[in-house]
Amino acid sequence: ETGVTQTPRHLVMGMTNKKSLKCEQHLGHNAMYWYKQSAKKPLELMFVYSLEERVENNSVPSRFSPECPNSSHLFLHLHTLQPEDSALYLCASSQDRGGLYGYTFGSGTRLTVV
Amino acid sequence: GDSVTQMEGPVTLSEEAFLTINCTYTATGYPSLFWYVQYPGEGLQLLLKATKADDKGSNKGFEATYRKETTSFHLEKGSVQVSDSAVYFCASASGLRGYQKVTFGTGTKLQVIP
Numbered sequence: 001e002t003g004v005t006q007t008p009r010h011l012v013m014g015m016t017n018k019k020s021l022k023c024e025q026h027l028g029h030n031a032m033y034w035y036k037q038s039a040k041k042p043l044e045l046m047f048v049y050s051l052e053e054r055v056e057n058n059s060v061p062s063r064f065s066p067e068c069p070n071s072s073h074l075f076l077h078l079h080t081l082q083p084e085d086s087a088l089y090l091c092a093s094s095q096d097r098g099g100l101y102g103y104t105f106g107s108g109t110r111l112t113v114v
Numbered sequence: 115g116d117s118v119t120q121m122e123g124p125v126t127l128s129e130e131a132f133l134t135i136n137c138t139y140t141a142t143g144y145p146s147l148f149w150y151v152q153y154p155g156e157g158l159q160l161l162l163k164a165t166k167a168d169d170k171g172s173n174k175g176f177e178a179t180y181r182k183e184t185t186s187f188h189l190e191k192g193s194v195q196v197s198d199s200a201v202y203f204c205a206s207a208s209g210l211r212g213y214q215k216v217t218f219g220t221g222t223k224l225q226v227i228p
Contacts, residue, residue: 004157043203043218090157098214099207100165102148105157 003027006091006106014114015081021109023074023091029104031097032074034066037088037108049074050097081113116141120204120219127194127226135189135222137178137204145208147171147180147187152201152221161189161202194226 004025013019023032034046048056049068063085065077074091088110092103121136139145146165150158162171167182176191187204204219 006157042220045216092158098209099216100146100214102160102163103150103158103216105150105159107155107157 003104004091004093004106006089006109008109009107010110010112012112012114013078013081015083017081018077018079020078021076021089021091021111023076023106025072025091025093025104027093027104029093029095030071031094031099032068032071033092033094033103034074034076035090035092037090038086043090047076048097055097078111081111083113086111086113116145116206116208116215116217118204118206118217118219120202120222122222123201124223124225127224129196129226129228130193131226133189133191133194133198133224135202135204135224137187137189137219138185139187139204139206139217140185141206141208141217143208144182145206146214147178148205148207149176149178149187149189150203150205150218152203154200158203194224196226196228199224199226 007022031050036044046060047066052068067075088108090108091106094103117140119138148163149161151161152158162173164171164180170179178187178189201221201223203221207214207216
């Protein structure tokens with residue numbers, strides 16, 4: 001049990017589908033993050049939420065749309081994805097924005113776009 | 115900008131061998147430093163951290179010392195086990211508290227053979 005739960009663990013979707021990834025933490029953390037992990041590439045920070053406010057968006061295409069309805073939940077809405085979007089999507093949380101004390105990661109959602 | 119450089123992998127060791135994975139960083143100010151571990155099919159887990167120069171982080175037999183003079187944070191373990199096979203990421207967090215940027219290395223894959 002990592003404290004951060006991501007669902008689903010695996011997702012296969014067509015390029016015209018709409019799906020959502022869910023992340024949940026009950027650690028009392030104030031910041032949540034979406035990262036993309038692709039083979040042979042460094043971890044890519046996508047979005048940062050601090051106290052439910054989006055504070056960072058690293059030039060992510062609009063086909064990825066985050067939502068943070070409260071401090072415990074984070075979603076990543078997906079639509080009209082491309083095959084190159086296939087990757088492991090990791091959610092993380094931290095006590096404060098910036099991760100001074102480190103991140104707690106979920107197990108990730110393995111996304112395959114066909 | 116900040117950067118974290120790790121030794122290229124994969125690293126293959128026999129069980130009970132000594133492990134060193136090198137990590138150097140460039141950052142403004144005095145970053146916090148971390149090692150994360152990612153087991154197959156899982157997200158990253160915080161392994162250890164150090165927040166100031168000369169601090170030693172340790173966990174599960176792994177150690178790393180924050181060396182400001184060489185800007186390094188090398189990971190060591192005296193006797194590795196097959197269960198240590200994973201990908202290890204070095205990371206730094208620097209900037210104003212609450213606004214830190216976290217920078218990850220590209221990861222070093224460790225394979226321990228019986």
